[in-house]
Amino acid sequence: MRMPMIAGNWKLHKTRAEAAELINGLKSELAGLAGVEVVVAPPFTALETAAAALAGSGILLAAQNCYPEPTGAFTGEVSPLLLKDAGCRYVIVGHSERRQLFGESDEFINRKVHALVRDGLGVILCIGETLEEREADRMFDVLRRQVRHGLKGLAPEAMAGVVVAYEPVWAIGTGKTATDEQAQEAHAFVRALLREQFGPDVADATRILYGGSVKPGNVDGLMTQPDVDGALVGGASLKTEEFARIARFQPA
Numbered sequence: 001m002r003m004p005m006i007a008g009n010w011k012l013h014k015t016r017a018e019a020a021e022l023i024n025g026l027k028s029e030l031a032g033l034a035g036v037e038v039v040v041a042p043p044f045t046a047l048e049t050a051a052a053a054l055a056g057s058g059i060l061l062a063a064q065n066c067y068p069e070p071t072g073a074f075t076g077e078v079s080p081l082l083l084k085d086a087g088c089r090y091v092i093v094g095h096s097e098r099r100q101l102f103g104e105s106d107e108f109i110n111r112k113v114h115a116l117v118r119d120g121l122g123v124i125l126c127i128g129e130t131l132e133e134r135e136a137d138r139m140f141d142v143l144r145r146q147v148r149h150g151l152k153g154l155a156p157e158a159m160a161g162v163v164v165a166y167e168p169v170w171a172i173g174t175g176k177t178a179t180d181e182q183a184q185e186a187h188a189f190v191r192a193l194l195r196e197q198f199g200p201d202v203a204d205a206t207r208i209l210y211g212g213s214v215k216p217g218n219v220d221g222l223m224t225q226p227d228v229d230g231a232l233v234g235g236a237s238l239k240t241e242e243f244a245r246i247a248r249f250q251p252a
């Protein structure tokens with residue numbers, strides 16, 4: 001009942017020309033693919049080019065970040081409405097790189113979630129523990145805090161526009177994927193948190209993506225897990241064949 005999502009987070013990669021080339025490759029590799037929502041998140045400067053290249057393809061556009069205010073004196077920032085105007089359907093918030101490198105708090109991320117819901121954009125909320133937190137047995141506390149605070153104050157109906165991405169920080173860009181069992185354990189826990197916070201219907205309907213070194217070689221096992229509803233892909237989303245194979249995952 002949950003439509004799988006495969007989303008590519010391009011991070012700080014791709015000029016406009018490179019973005020168009022990657023998208024054109026994906027369009028031909030993924031032509032006719034059904035039953036999965038495919039999303040790409042280029043850097044801000046390539047969004048307009050990407051939107052034009054994606055037109056009519058069924059692949060959806062996302063941004064990697066936003067600021068929670070609609071307009072104003074916020075030099076260097078981009079609002080949900082500007083991203084919607086550029087053709088975005090989703091915005092990634094709370095990525096661990098933004099939490100770690102740019103000091104983003106759960107409270108600030110929550111403001112972004114509310115701004116996106118208000119302006120009719122889909123949210124991909126990233127959560128996940130560091131290796132230190134996992135080894136200190138704090139993983140569940142960290143996930144609980146990030147889910148509770150990140151989604152604080154949302155009405156259950158608003159959750160229809162929210163996707164959660166579980167991305168263990170130790171698996172991002174390291175080539176160390178969580179095992180299928182580790183991913184399933186965390187996803188089941190996150191779904192239980194959603195049940196407590198929003199009730200069973202929302203918990204059953206909300207997609208929970210796994211992220212962290214997802215590759216063609218491990219996506220099938222991950223997607224076989226009952227609570228893994230898709231993937232947020234970094235490095236492998238920059239290569240047409242790799243991302244296309246991930247989007248064409250084959251669960252056992």
Ligand code: PGA
Nearest residue numbers: 172173212213233234235
């Ligand atoms: P990775 O990145 O696939 O390169 O590990 C995932 C992410 O940061 O979303």
